[in-house]
Amino acid sequence: MxxxxxxxxxxxxxxxxxxxxxxxxxxxxxxxxxxxxxxxxxxxxxxxxxxxxFKGRGTELVASLLAGSAAPAAVCASAGNLGQALAWSGRTRGIDITVVAPRRAARVKLDRIRSLGARLELVDGDHEVARERAAAIARHEGIRLVEDSLDxxxxxxxxxxxxxxxxxxxxxxxxxxxxxxxxxxxxxxxxxxxxxxxxxxxxxxxxxxxxxxxxxxxxxxxxxxxxxxxxxxxxxxxxxxxxxxxxxxxxxxxxxxxxxxxxxxxxxxxxxxxxxxxxxxxxxxxxxxxxxxxxxxxxxxxxxxxxxxxxxxxxxxxxxxxxxx
Missing domain, CATH: 3.40.50.1100 (Rossmann fold)
Known part of the structure; x- marks a missing residue:
């Protein structure tokens, strides 16, 4: 192969x-x-x-790498599932997580992200708009941008x-x-x-x-x-x-x-x-x-x-x- x-x-x-x-x-x-x-x-x-x-399998790897840094923090764009998983993995390791999601995302997913302690920012538009906003936050705050599938x-x-x-x-x-x-x-x-x-x-x-x-x-x-x-x-x-x-x-x-x-x-x-x-x-x-x-x-x-x-x-x-x- x-x-x-x-x-x-x-x-x-x-x-x-x-x-x-x-x-x-x-x-x-x-x-x-x-x-x-x-x-x-x-x-x-x-x-x-x-x-x-299934997203928790990947966010566990991401969070394990971030956990050793001085001020661990990360941001991702998500329709809901990646955000929940990253929030869960971050919470167990003391990592500050921000999730950017489309405003029209499923309420149950958004509520769960909040309940897991992540900061949630909603944007008008679709997932691609959320990706752009997450990238901007990462640049501005100097934190890890978690990009599903690319990472x-x-x-x-x-x-x-x-x-x-x-x-x-x-x-x-x-x-x-x-x-x-x-x-x-x-x-x-x-x-x-x-x-x-x-x-x-x-x-x-x-x-x-x-x-x-x-x-x-x-x-x-x-x-x-x-x-x-x-x-x-x-x-x-x-x-x-x-x-x-x-x-x-x-x-x-x-x-x-x-x-x-x-x-x-x-x-x-x-x-x-x-x-x-x-x-x-x-x-x-x-x-x-x-x-x-x-x-x-x-x-x-x-x-x-x-x-x-x-x-x-x-x-x-x-x-x-x-x-x-």
Missing amino acids: TQTRLDLARIRQARHVVDPVFLNTPLYRCEALEPVLGCAVSIKLETANPVRS IETCEGAATIGLELVRSTPTFDTVLIALGGGALATGVGHVVRALAPGMEVVCVQPHGAPAMTLSWHARRVITTDSADTIADGVAGRRPIPAVLDDLLLVADDAVLVQEASITAGMRLLLDHAGLVVEPSAALGIAAILEDRDRFAGRHIVTIVCGSNIDMDAYRRLVGTSGVRI
């Missing part, structure tokens, strides 16, 4: 740095989904931790998920990975390509936020003017060139799915797996729904990457207004 920015030895070492609360998340075959989807489906449940997403720690933290997947028995034919900035996809993809090259790596993104997928197919960065999707966790418009370079080396395919398929995937995960998930976490199921023939008869593993969603919004999306959850 041509070299990516990631390093397998560092990824293995990361398991000794990341708080065990984020490691060895449940991985199990969900037989109840199989008659509906037409293939064997296993779930890697990255919501079973204090921040209810290698966020990728190599996520890559520890790959180590857990490749050591499983039985092995999988395909791993379906939500694609946003690219930390999860490049991290898991790097490990799979190195240690389980027979496993197909398929990235999944919404049609309403297709920038990274379009870039992967074109083999060059393509930006979009807007992002319009319920999957706010993957709603970027400007792919990072270095991350795209990594993704081109580790992904076998990148596909786009419709909003209706995402909500259908969320509903299936509730009805057949008892899981309440945010839209980004249902992208893998959505991909199977839209191309059943491709995955028929195969053993698929999908990474359920987050469950931070306002429950009123969740009920509207999955049509459970009359159900107590």
Whole structure:
């Protein structure tokens, strides 16, 4: 494999740095989904931790490096999950954390960031506007700017998920990975390509936020003017060139799915797996729904990457207004 920015030895070492609360998340075959989807489906449940997403694996690495500095502080832009994770990792190590988020981000995510002791600044606009503001704060205050997917720690933290997947028995034919900035996809993809090259790596993104997928197919960065999707966790418009370079080396395919398929995937995960998930976490199921023939008869593993969603919004999306959850 041509070299990516990631390093397998560092990824293995990361398991000794990341708080065990984020490691060895449940991985199990969900037989109840199989008659509906037409293939064997296993779930890697990255919501079973204090921040209810995979992001804590990466922020643990970032925070471990910052903890030894004289006045540790960091700022990040986040739709919610990275901000929660960085706030959690910073709080346990005495690091001053600032999170810049779009004002329209999910309230449950914003409330959780505040409750974890981080300073929260809201901006009008989308994630790209928040990234620009976070960079300005970092320059002005002279503190660490944490950039998801660009900072290698966020990728190599996520890559520890790959180590857990490749050591499983039985092995999988395909791993379906939500694609946003690219930390999860490049991290898991790097490990799979190195240690389980027979496993197909398929990235999944919404049609309403297709920038990274379009870039992967074109083999060059393509930006979009807007992002319009319920999957706010993957709603970027400007792919990072270095991350795209990594993704081109580790992904076998990148596909786009419709909003209706995402909500259908969320509903299936509730009805057949008892899981309440945010839209980004249902992208893998959505991909199977839209191309059943491709995955028929195969053993698929999908990474359920987050469950931070306002429950009123969740009920509207999955049509459970009359159900107590």
